[in-house]
Amino acid sequence: MDRHRQFETLAVGHGEDPAETQRGDVVSPIHLASTFAAPELDTEMSLDDVDPDAGEFVYSRLNNPTRHALERRLAALEGGDHGFAFASGTSAIATAIFAAVEPGDHVVAFDDLYAGTRRMLEALFRDSLGVDVSFVDATDPDNVADAIRPETTFVWMETPTNPLMKLCDVEAIADIADDAGVRFGVDNTFLSSYFQQPLDLGADIVAHSTTKYLNGHSDSLGGALVTSDDAIAEQVGFLQQVGLGNVLAPFDAYLTLRGTKTLSPRMRDHEANALAIAEYLDDHDQVAAVHYPGLDSHPQHDLADAQQSGYGGILSVELEGTIEDAKRFVDALDEFALAVSVGGVESLVELPAAMTHEPIPRAEREEMGITDTLVRLSIGIEAVEDLVADLDRGFDAMTRETVTN
Ligand SMILES: *Cc1c(COP(=O)(O)O)cnc(C)c1O
16 A cells, blocks of 8 residues: 555545546546446456456446455554445445454453444354354453454454543454454444544554544444455455445445545534534533543543543533433434434434443343433534534423423
């Protein structure tokens, strides 16, 4: 990959090459063709010899020019050699796991994973495919080391986690996995390639839901895997193109290429707004706790400083009161849309106990720290004054009801 240019420069142009198109397009055209005509029959040619970097394409599931441009960019941004674009973050993560396990194997995963990934590991890999899974509190790397067994083939982490913003020490866990000869993957969705580079910290493979920050405009569903390990890349490429065929469509590849161009300034704006809002919430008397790695009060603030180059745009806040108070708060907001997902330019609010983590039994949820009044905010890039005024409206609505009832 191109290691000479800075992140901002790679984000704008890497992977799209005007010289590759007939008319010198400065942005990649959307190549909708499902199949590509060959100039002549080549009886010596094998599919393995097809080189998309030389403009050679056969069939769009195998490779497509728009997707290929995006895959090159995603790899460059993550500091890796091989990028793969998928139909969703979920399909990217499933592919990373399929590439690492077979029946009888064992996976060690963070106990505070994205709820869909946890369900995938339990219902698909464990219950249907016979892959055992241990969920551990990975905020202490020793718990990961203790859970590894002879059958362990994969360690899967996410940092920061959703919605409690817990971190794990990627470098320490990479050493543990390395010593045990176990593959180590990280879901880097929450910080994006801009604020965290797990491959540099020792991870073998990185996943993204590009639905979130990489596309950034809440108008495309997609996922990515990046690795610098040639053997892993071969397994992942087989699954993406032949085993599962879960590729990203050309139009979404175009949207995501477009989204990544502004990743750097968007991430800086998301973070500046999130830090200001975290501080505002931290001082508020209707708030019981704020979870944001950028606050000194975050128990892993130092780890965030050591392994991240920023704190990101997502935080969660535990309100005083009951689920009724939390409902009044979120319903009173105008600027924050009441919606799941994160990472778009617009601010979103959701109540994990009712909207994303509701399948987890209440007692278990509470033990994890996901209380009935825990509210997750994905901070957008609007003017921060308007966002704070909106949160004021939410707190006013809580107080009004408490007084009149
Ligand atoms: C959204 C998300 C996913 C799932 O991605 P989809 O694109 O919705 O399939 C996985 N991990 C994290 C951290 C996410 O935020």
